[in-house]
Amino acid sequence: MPRASTQNARPALRRLPTHPSRMVQAVVSHLLPLLFRGQGLEIRNGNAANGLARAFAAQQSGESNLLIAFRHPSTRDPVVLADLFWNRVPEAAQQLKLPLARPIQLRFLYDRGIPIWAGPVIGWLLQRSGGIAIHRGRLDRPALAQARSALAQGRFPLVVAPEGATNNLSGEMAPLEPGVAQLAFWAAEDLEKADDMRQLNVLPVGIQYSWRQHNWRALDARLNALERHLGIRTADAWTGDHDTARQDRLIQIGMNLLKALEQLERLKPDPEQSFSERIGAYRLHGLAKAEAHFALRAVGNLQERCRRIEQAAWDRIYREGVDQLPPLERSLADWEAREADLQLTRMRLVEHFTSVSGHYISDRPDFDRFAEMLLLVEEAIGWIEDKPWHGKPSLGPQRVELRLGRALPVRPRLSQYRSNRRESMQLFMQDLEQSLVALMPDAPL
Structure with missing residues (x-):
């Protein structure tokens, strides 16, 4: 993250609303393969595209609501996942003869600080791609309420990074934040109160970067x-x-x-x-x-x-x-x-x-x-x-491998959640952590 020197107090940060745009999504989805080709980044979908195609088909048919929890080793993860959701999954759905009822649209949580250091253009794109800006250092009730509502309604899968931030290591995971478990249990309670019988599943997604040649x-x-x-x-x-x-x-x-x-x-x-x-x-x-x-x-x-x-x-x-x-x-x-x-x-x-x-x-x-x-x-x-380090010579182009773990159903855990919330959330986060660790390098598919 680049460093910015602050000399003066500034007006308060305004809340960034979510303004999803299918046009922006369509343009970005067409540009992503060109971006990866220019970077030399090779995408390997592993079992992720096929598994997510089945999950999205079930979600769009009203069988389940989805919360997708992904490993976050790099700042490139959002564009890699955007390509997976918007390009690779629809292709897989066609091959599997699972026609999706509508284009894939998502809601995802992102740190309100990203537009500060990444710039207003990135902030604009995040808003129009379905992003929900959240202040991570305090109880951001409006953002949590928006994410909870989106997950309970189920029209759009919710995507979160349980680690909260990147650690730049594909082979080691940062401690998980409990917010993902709390959102899942809140939404499960909302479904039950509304007599909505849909399942609520948390899908772990692993992301691993490596170099295509060992220079x-x-x-x-x-x-x-x-x-x-x-x-x-x-x-x-x-x-x-x-x-x-x-x-x-x-x-x-x-x-x-x-x-x-x-x-x-x-x-x-x-x-x-x-x-x-x-x-x-x-x-x-x-x-x-x-x-x-x-x-x-x-x-x-x-x-x-x-x-x-x-x-x-x-x-x-x-x-x-x-x-x-x-x-x-x-x-x-x-x-x-x-x-x-x-x-x-x-x-x-x-x-x-x-x-x-x-x-x-x-x-x-x-x-x-x-x-x-x-x-x-x-x-x-x-x-x-306070200046970028331009490391030379280049270490060469990279590849990224995407893996999908087994779904973690939430509603069967509700009775335990009501009797002991802290313990049930800890157990859920332990299960999610184990699932994500199993998707890291050297773990079998």
């Missing part, structure tokens, strides 16, 4: 460039087998980044701590400083804490009636906005280091994991230096 020479060249940039020893000084050497080099690069951030924060690390332990200490320190600034309680997991910090910063940057403030109060509001943006940047740095670790590669030292971790480190450097 180790390009990867080593980019490691060399990072080492030169950071002023650390070159590859010639490393010994041992290639995988171990590359892993050690990445850890050394990460350690140099971490040392710079520790100096910035005046942190004195324990020399006995491992790399992972020092990263954890830095994360906690950064979150604690931002939370102290906004007088927030340090509760919840890392994602939840980051979202609350983000919302607190937005509340000070985007303010009601800011243009009507007298000059002195306006100057103080601008000052507060700049300080909030600084804390937001601190939180973003913590987020960038969330996925940086040594175990991701040691668990499975293949090209894809090395490349993903390399890109994460390059992105972190670009963020710190």
